[in-house]
Amino acid sequence: MGKKIVWIEDDLGIIRPLVRPLQNAGYQITTYSNVPEALKNMDIIRAADLLLVDLIHPTGVDNHQPHFPGLMFIEKIRKEYRLQKPIVALTVVTNAEALGQLEKLNVRVENKPILPSRLKVVIEKELGIE
Amino acid sequence: MLDDPQRTNANKAVLDLFSAHTGLPIGLYEKRGDEFKSTFPESSLEKFEHHCKLIRQTPQGKEACNNDQCMRAAESFVNAKPQLTSCYAGIWNQALPIIVNDEVQASLLLGEMLIDDGAHMRETMEKHRQAVEMLGLSAEEAANLRDALGEVKKQSLDKLQEFREKLLPIETYLYTLIHREKSMEHEQEKVVHELQTRLTAIMAHSENIAMEATTLKPRQIREMAQSLLNSAIAMTVVVNNLGDFRQSYLFKREKIRPLFIEAWRVYNAEAMERNIKFHINLSPLDGREPEIELSRRHMELAVNNLMHNAIKYSFNGNVKRDRFVEVEGAPEGIYYRISISNYGVGIEQSEIDNGLIFKDGYQGVLTQGENRTGSGKGLSFVKSVIDRHHGSIKAESNKMGSKHEFFGEPHLTKFTILLPITQPKQEEPGNG
16 A cells, blocks of 8 residues: 645646556655645545645635645644644745744655656655655 | 835834834734734834833733734724823824835834823823723722823824825825835846746756656647647746837738637646536628638737636636637627637726726736735737727626625626738828
8 A cells, every 4th residue: 555645726727747657666646735824624634644745735715825825734734733744835935934834843844846766766765765 | 126124124113213203103014914013113112111111021011012003003993093092091093004006014103101181191091990990900000000191192183284284295205105115026026926936837848858858758748748738938028018118010911810820739637627618609701711910929818818818817727607709700890800709807998997907017906815816917018009009908897796705706808909901001200
């Protein structure tokens, strides 16, 4: 049984070429295109071995969402749901405050663009796969 | 460019000046999600009244003070106008909301003080009595607090009005300057996000082809190469929207249909992800496949923008209703009319009426939440291309009723373009 990865990313059509090689390598990937959709599926998130999260997301009609909804999601996962599983943030964000928060939340940050081979190495390292 | 700590320091420097001018402590409250971030300069901390320091020495008092200040900052965000209120212990503060573009950006809290008139002093004394009870102070502590209350600075209502009238416009201007770069930074972030996401797809497709070429069938390699090409074209569209890097207009008679078919192919992966169906129905022109005079390179980019918007702003995720992008066309006198419709995130009527949606860098109110990565440049570019073709473009966006909890109310949005079948003759340079 392959490791389970949940990927929250609004540009799913664009990141498919990153998903495919991971599926070929045996990973089971579940994707959500926004944070509320992901939060509705906490059972699947709890069962995942690793989470991949984009920081910049659609916020829907809720205008009170913070600037980086992905960060808000990660905070919920760590603080409210107390899940300590590996999280990798894939982002172009350079905001020092946001990056500082991610570090405190024990999240690995990888910048876009990223090659599939690099992403696979990062995932393997986070999952402790030699 | 200022980073966040530098912005905070700049805010503190401005608050310092105001605090020196008024002799009162001043704080700045900014909203961060559901919470408030407060900024107090050193000089303000020194000006905190002994009375308030005494109260803050008790755990209940400290908590009540913090809650009280945040509550008053929150109220000024909601009310969006200056307000003079007293805290639970009877000390007065003036909240001055900083409003930019009809939106409260932050709130200045000016205080701690007593108001030098009968009604205000009566309210102070009543609240002071209640606070002593609430905090459970001993007789000695209560006496000390009473003495400290007598030392709190008094201000007249006239003086407060003067502060309000003079300080608030200056602070609003300076706050806007300090934060202008930040809003530019957000704009740049969106553009970079859009470019880097496209680049990610290009790099990923390229590596996949390089790594898997020996194991794949020729058909699979062709499909992957086509995906790579589509991603590169989509990136070209984003880059071209950023500035006028295009060659001069060269008008030739061209078929319309391939422009839309090609655009659909470029964004097909995104459309499939959202389960969007594509319909195209172009009525013949003079009994033949419609052809008009156009500058192909420019019109390709314009059509790609319109088609990508239609796909991008179609609802995605767990939405049951069918989604579609529909292109229709028919001759209309000397013009050929083309409409592109989609079902999803719409456009506010006011944005259509005042032409905001075609303004460079403008991002529609309803699309801000749905897609934060849009640069707001696409429609402005589209309009410039249509104008250069001596045509016109208009938008309609009508609510469709049922509401989705995340995406809100769906709209049927339609862009209608009128393009001359034959371009008007240009005057030769030097003829007049």
